[in-house]
Amino acid sequence: MTIHGTDQSDQSGALADGDTDPARIVALTADVRETTESKVAEIQAVTGRTKILALNALIESARAGDLGRGFAVVANEVKGVSEEIAEIAGALRGELSAKVELLDQIGRSIVDHLRGQRMVDLALTAVELIDRNLYERTCDVRWWATDSAVVECLGHPSPEAQAYAAKRLGVILSAYTVYLDLWICDLNGQVIANGRPDRYGARGYSVSSEAWFREALATRTGEEYAVADISLNGVLNNAPVSTYAAAIREGGEAQGAVLGVLGIHFDWGPQARSIVEGVRLTEKEARRSRALLLDAELRVIASSDGVGMLTEKVDLRTEGKRAGHYSQPDGTVVGFHRTPGYETYDGLGWYGCIIQGP
Template identity: 55%
Template structure:
């Protein structure tokens, strides 16, 4: 906010029913500071003029000799008074200026606290939206693993059964456009069928080294699921994916023998960008604000400005808190909120982060 360039003895008052913002208070305080500075400067100019007049009067009184002695006393007193007024104006400038400066600081701190709380709420909203979205992915993978075409192909991976499983996975993908591909794997990590063979030549490839696959192998029942951090998948042409997996079991039963792994690959980038770019900020705020999603290690997994995804890390001074806000070394306001999870999905310790320039 720019200070007013000229002083004024009056300012437009707010209507009784008009809301007063913190910026209004800051603006009015700045006006009071400028007014004080101008008036103190005026007083000093007047006292300076008085002192010059008093000095000239003393000189003339001494020239007049005894006839000017009385006038000299008056001139001396005027000079003393002007000195006292100068002292008072300096004291006024110092004390009142200090109070106004303190008031400005308090008001700005209050504004920062209010804005910090608002941005923290927006960070929570962003991470909650993605958690709700990913909760549905945990439901999808466990449901689709019970499809008869899936577990029958895992039980007896013939060319026909795998082809049918692929077509069945393709039908699912037609209805659920948030996925890039679905993979049915055997227990050695070989992909038996995928839902989009025309786009991705995944069948026959081995994914035993993938994190989501290894986690899914150790699941105890069909009610459990595995999830990996956001990464790029070479077999999906380098797309950014959130991969969820669960065991495929005999007869599609939750307690059946493990015979395969179903992995589903959520199309992360466009979905996450929709969330970080959709945070409720004014157009002016958007130009000086980054909205981020980070993993538990601070790696940026989504950014409203498109920078740093899967390459930049954000160091948050959380001090053990799930949420909060503070100024960083560059005087930027940084607000954050850790995932609270959603329903049975505990989340992965991700954060919603908003960084706003002053």
């Protein structure tokens, strides 16, 4: 969890496009290998028959005595030519086999590289989409923390002010369906108002031990915010949430004295699921692929197959790289890309990851 400000630089990623099918190289190489073997075998079969004919001719010429000597010379020449052709065919098979094998290796290497790069591009797309989504959450929390009803609820606390603030939060929630609830917390960490009191019994709950609360209290200006990694929230029916928090300041001013904290709970499950399930895999690819979002600890925080949420940890071989791909012994290809961040949101070190079976 980290406090974030406004001095982050823009970063972006690009997708590689292309409509060629490099797998054709491998297929054509296999055709060349098969044709080479077939034609060389045919040549060797013909030379074998020629040798037999030459041998028969020599036998017949020997029976003919002096009359067959000239024929014997021709038969020997035919035999010699057939042996030369057999040697040439053998050499041709050896040379072509080595070159076809090299061509096959090159073709497969190209296919593997392009396949891996495609996985990287898809992983980048996934993590970029969630970054842009979460950037908006950082804007929301900083904006709503300056709402006059939210500020008044802490600046001049009363049951009426708290009720009105809860009503205002409810109005926000009716327009922003990506949130489960919004909480106004006093300096002691007690929730004094929330936007959905009829659904969640958050009022009176203490968040004083939550890192997002403590870090929001420690922010220096209204331009800063705190964010927590994905976790299950017991008050919100044990739903997975991403919590963003900003200090509520006197007068709603960026440099005003801190009165409390606004915590907004992003409904992580359906939003993240739409990202990983929306990765542009072909139908054939989708049957053997997993699209994942991983946190900085490489825990699964979203998966296209719905498996491993917050329980599975992926042994991702990043080797210190921001992005890359590699093949496993069974032919599985793994592509990954670390969050590039978006605008003032620099991300939490998350990764997009695609794991595609052979």
